Amino acid sequence: MTNNQKLTNDALFERARRVTAAEDYDIQSRYPSIIERGDGPWLYDVEGTRLLDLTAGDGSLLLGHRPQKVIEAVTKQMRDYGANFSSTLSIPRIELAERLVERYPVAEKVVFSKTGSEATTLSVRLARAATGRDLILSSGFHGWHEWHLPYGQMGFDPATGVANFGYNEKALARMLTEFSSDVAGVIMSTELYYFDPEYYQRLSAMCRKHDVPFIMDEVFSGFRCGSHGLHGSGKVPADMVVISKGLTNGHPLSVVMGRRDLIDAYDTARAEGTYLREVPAMAAGLAVLDIIEDGSQHANGERMGQLLMDGMRDILNAHEIPNMVGGPPMFFDVITTAKPLMTKIYRTAYDYGVHFDDCGTQLVLTSFDESNVDFALSAFERATKKVIAESDIVPGELNEEFRLNTAEEEFGGYLRDDDRTRGLIEQTVQAIANRDRSLGPWRHAMGERSGH
Ligand SMILES: *Cc1c(COP(=O)(O)O)cnc(C)c1O
Numbered sequence: 001m002t003n004n005q006k007l008t009n010d011a012l013f014e015r016a017r018r019v020t021a022a023e024d025y026d027i028q029s030r031y032p033s034i035i036e037r038g039d040g041p042w043l044y045d046v047e048g049t050r051l052l053d054l055t056a057g058d059g060s061l062l063l064g065h066r067p068q069k070v071i072e073a074v075t076k077q078m079r080d081y082g083a084n085f086s087s088t089l090s091i092p093r094i095e096l097a098e099r100l101v102e103r104y105p106v107a108e109k110v111v112f113s114k115t116g117s118e119a120t121t122l123s124v125r126l127a128r129a130a131t132g133r134d135l136i137l138s139s140g141f142h143g144w145h146e147w148h149l150p151y152g153q154m155g156f157d158p159a160t161g162v163a164n165f166g167y168n169e170k171a172l173a174r175m176l177t178e179f180s181s182d183v184a185g186v187i188m189s190t191e192l193y194y195f196d197p198e199y200y201q202r203l204s205a206m207c208r209k210h211d212v213p214f215i216m217d218e219v220f221s222g223f224r225c226g227s228h229g230l231h232g233s234g235k236v237p238a239d240m241v242v243i244s245k246g247l248t249n250g251h252p253l254s255v256v257m258g259r260r261d262l263i264d265a266y267d268t269a270r271a272e273g274t275y276l277r278e279v280p281a282m283a284a285g286l287a288v289l290d291i292i293e294d295g296s297q298h299a300n301g302e303r304m305g306q307l308l309m310d311g312m313r314d315i316l317n318a319h320e321i322p323n324m325v326g327g328p329p330m331f332f333d334v335i336t337t338a339k340p341l342m343t344k345i346y347r348t349a350y351d352y353g354v355h356f357d358d359c360g361t362q363l364v365l366t367s368f369d370e371s372n373v374d375f376a377l378s379a380f381e382r383a384t385k386k387v388i389a390e391s392d393i394v395p396g397e398l399n400e401e402f403r404l405n406t407a408e409e410e411f412g413g414y415l416r417d418d419d420r421t422r423g424l425i426e427q428t429v430q431a432i433a434n435r436d437r438s439l440g441p442w443r444h445a446m447g448e449r450s451g452h
Contacts, residue, residue, distance in 0.1 A: 007034075007046040007047075008046065008047060009032055009033055009034050009045060009046060009047055010032075012034045012046060013027060013032070013034070016034075029358075031051075031347070031350045031355060033045035033046075033047075033049060033051065033350075033355075034046050037065070038053065038064075038065025038066060039065055039066060040064040040065060040066075040365075040367045041053055041064050041065075041365050041367050041368050041372050042065070043065075043355055049353075050353060051350065051353055051354065051355040052353060052354045052355060052372055052375055052376055052379075053065070053355050053365065054354065054355055054356045054357055054362045054363055054364070054376065055355055055356075055357045055363055056363035056364075056365055057250050058245075059220055059224065059245040059246065059331065059363055060245050060246070060248075060249075060250045061246070061249055061250050061365060062223050062224075062246035062247075062249050062288065062292070062297075062301075062365065062366060063249050063288070063291065063292075063297065063365060063366050063367055064365045064366065064367030067249060067291070067367070069287050069290070069291055070248075070249050070284050070287045070288060070291070072287075073283045073284060073286065073287035074251065074280045074281075074283055074284050074287075076283070077092065077279055077280045077283040078280050081279065082279070083278060083279060083280055084274075084275070084277055084278050084279065085277060085279070087277065088112075088276050088277040089277075090277065090279050090282065092279050092282035092283045092285075092286060093112065093277075093279070093282050095282075095286060096112075096282045096285050096286055096289075097109070097110045097112075099286065099289055100255060100257055101257075103228065103232065103289075104228070104231065104232050104241065104257055105231070105232070105234060105237070106231060106237075106238050106239065106240065106241045106257055106258050106259070107241075107257035107258065108258070108259055108260040108263070109257070109258070109260050109263035109264065110255050110256065110257035110258075110263065111255070111256050111257075111263055111266055111271070112253060112254065112255055112256075112276060112282070113253075113254045113255075113256070113271070113273065113276055114252040114253065114254060114273075114275055114276065114278070114281075115143070115244065115252060115254055116142075116143050116217075116219035116220075116242070116244040116245065116254050117142070117143025117144050117145050117148075118143075118145075118254060118273075119219070119242045119243075119244055119254035119255065119256050120142035120143050120145075120148075120187065120217050120219065120242050121142075121143070121145050121147065122256050122269070122271050123185070123187065123215050123217075123240050123242050123256045123258075124136050124147065124162075124184070124185065124187060124215075125269040125270075125271060126240070126256065126258075126262050126263065126265045126266065126269050126271075127184040127185030127187075127213050127215065127240070127262060128184040128185075128269075129265035129268040129269035130184075130213075130261055130262045130264075130265035130268075131184045131185070131213065133181070133182050133183055133184040134161050134182055134184065134437060135161055135162075135163065135179055135182045135183045135184060135432065136160075136161060136162045136163070136183075136184055136185055136186075136187060137162075137163050137164075137165050137172060137175055137176075137183060137185075137186045137187075138162050138163070138164050138165070138186070138187050138188065139164065139165055139166060139167045139187075139188040139189065139412065139413075140167070140188050140189030140190075140191060140217060140411055140412065141189055141217075141411065141412075142187065142189060142217050142219075143219075146160065147160040147161075147162050148162075150162075150164065151164075151412060152164075152408075152411070152412035153166075153412065154166035154168070154171070154412070154414050154421075154424045154425070154428060155424070155427070155428050155431065156428050156431035156432050156435070158431070158435050158436060158439055159439065161435070161439075163175060163428055163431075163432055164412065164428075165425075165428070166408075166412055166413060166414030166424075167188070167191065167194075167195070167407075167411070167412070167413040167414065167415065168413075168414045168415065168421065168425065169199075169202065169203065169206075170417070170425065171414070171425045171428070172186065172203060172206060173206060174425060174429060175428070175429060175432065176206060176207070176209075176210040176212060177210075178429055178432070178433070179432060179433075180210035180211065180212055183210070183212045184212075184213070185212065185213040185214070185215050185239075185240070186203070186207050186212055186213070186214050186215065187215040187216075187217055188200075188203070188215075188216065188217060189217040189218075189219070189220070189411070190216065190217070190218055190220070190221040190225065190229075190230050191411050191413065192221060192225055192230070192327050192328055193324070193326055193327040193332075193333045193335075194407055194411075194413060194415070197230060197233075197235040197236060200216070200230060200235075200236040201235065201236055201237075204236055204237050204238060207239075208237070213239035213240060213258075213259075213262060214237075214238050214239050214240075215238065215239065215240040215241070215242070215258075216230065216231050216236065216238045216240070216241045216242070217242050218230060218231060218241055218242060218243050219242055219243060219244045219245055219254065220245055220331065221328070221331075222241075222242075222243030222244065222245065222246060222247065223243070223245065223246030223247060223292075224245075224246060224328060224330040224331040224363070225328045225330075225331075226298060226302075226328070227292055227295060227297075227298040229241070229243060238258070239258055239259050239262060240256060240257065240258030240259065240262055240263075241256075241257055241258065242254065242255065242256050242257075243255050243257070246288075247285050247288060247289075248281050248284035248285045248288060249284060249287075249288050250284075251280065251281035251284040251285075252275075252278075252281055253281035253282065253284070253285055292366075297366040298330075298366065300366055300368070300369075301329070301330050301364055301365065301366035301368065302328075302329045302330055303329075304329075304364055304368040304369070304370070304372070304373050305328075305329030305330045305331075305332060305362075305364035305368075306329040307370070307373045308329075308332075308362065308364060308368075308373050308376055308377065309325055309326070309327075309329055309332040309362075311373065311376075311377040311380075312325055312334055312362070312377070312380055313325035315377065315380055315381045315384055316334075316336060316384070319384050319385070319388055320395070321336050321337070321338055321341065321384075321388075321395050322336060322337045322338075322395055322396070322397065322398035323335065323336040323337075323398070324336075324398070324403070324406075327361075329364065330363070330364045330366075331361055331362070331363050331364070332361070332362055332364075333360055333361055333362075334360045334361075334362060335360060335406055335410075336395065337395045337396035337397060337398050337402055338393055338394075338395035338396065340393055341387060341388075341391060341393045341395065342358070342360065343358055344387045344391060345380070345383045345384050345387045346358040346383070348382075348383035348386055348387055349379045349380050349382075349383040351383075352378075352379035352382055352383060353375070353379060354375070354376050354379040354380065356376075356380070404416055
């Protein structure tokens with residue numbers, strides 16, 4: 001490769017195709033830009049095209065690109081101290097743990113890992129190790145690890161010991177009643193468009209009644225549903241909470257925090273890993289907590305998000321595209337009855353300089369200002385007008401059926417109370433009852449307790 005040749009998006013996509021993968025994820029289905037750098041709320045691709053960023057690094061960024069204080073903290077750690085040492089204990093780790101213990105009701109103790117997938121897996125491992133029980137009841141997305149592949153389908157997987165109750169309260173009540181003394185934990189991701197805090201309170205209370213640990217996967221919502229997440233707002237008690245995205249503004253770090261007796265199962269659970277000790281990400285986390293401490297970052301981000309969310313809803317309404325636009329202002333959902341139309345609208349808006357998340361969840365950075373919101377809305381409006389004029393896609397009807405189907409497709413929410421759902425619950429309960437307890441990875445994780 002010669003360095004004086006100008007890099008183009010097309011040439012780089014070709015090179016990428018030859019030597020790396022993700023044709024679906026990163027090549028075909030994405031906008032045709034290779035991003036070279038970010039600056040606050042903006043992205044710049046290799047050809048110098050500027051795009052407003054509504055993806056926030058898939059939620060990993062909270063403040064924007066390259067905030068000075070975070071860069072300084074990470075650089076100082078790497079330049080003056082180092083990246084990795086022989087023990088997971090370091091001053092930044094201990095300080096960060098102390099800050100989190102102060103910050104969250106659930107956090108008597110905290111442990112760290114690198115990614116959200118790793119931390120949710122760790123929380124499940126801790127729950128099994130601490131309780132000596134085998135079953136996990138789960139709803140929602142927790143990452144890409146093996147135990148989580150059947151994501152989105154109600155049922156029981158005997159290979160992993162995980163039953164998916166599909167956000168269905170009756171299903172959870174039934175499973176807890178039948179199996180409570182075998183359930184190591186209930187883990188669920190926060191789904192804030194469909195469910196209010198009272199829903200999570202009820203599920204948390206149900207777990208408490210059956211003496212089963214309630215684990216909240218707030219990997220996404222931890223720093224985007226207000227500055228403290230749903231649990232940290234004080235509304236929903238839990239036994240363990242997992243956070244990650246946002247905490248470090250883009251550096252790999254995840255946290256499992258919770259009751260002392262659960263977190264203390266760490267050694268029994270054999271949670272080890274070379275990079276669990278990596279310090280710069282912890283320095284980043286401390287810097288972010290300092291920056292968001294006075295609440296002004298979130299106050300601004302939420303105000304900007306609200307303006308953007310209301311504006312996008314108004315534009316869709318004005319063009320008679322039935323929609324459900326809502327959720328927390330810093331990560332709101334744009335769901336319409338015309339998905340193919342939306343794909344075209346987002347693609348067109350990209351040509352006008354806005355990098356919307358084309359899955360429909362728009363992520364607002366705290367560094368947005370009103371001019372950024374205006375810019376995004378104007379691109380969205382122009383794109384909507386243009387696409388509608390050129391397309392003959394007719395949006396579907398917005399009714400209860402659509403709402404229920406969307407819940408099932410988007411996050412595995414089985415919210416109906418009909419024969420099919422009752423049948424699925426029954427099948428799942430039977431599959432759990434008939435499980436072969438000699439299978440499954442938990443028997444290792446339970447270590448000494450189960451006599452291995
Ligand atoms: C992103 C996400 C995960 C997985 O985190 P990774 O860092 O991508 O491994 C788990 N749970 C939720 C709710 C998430 O949003």
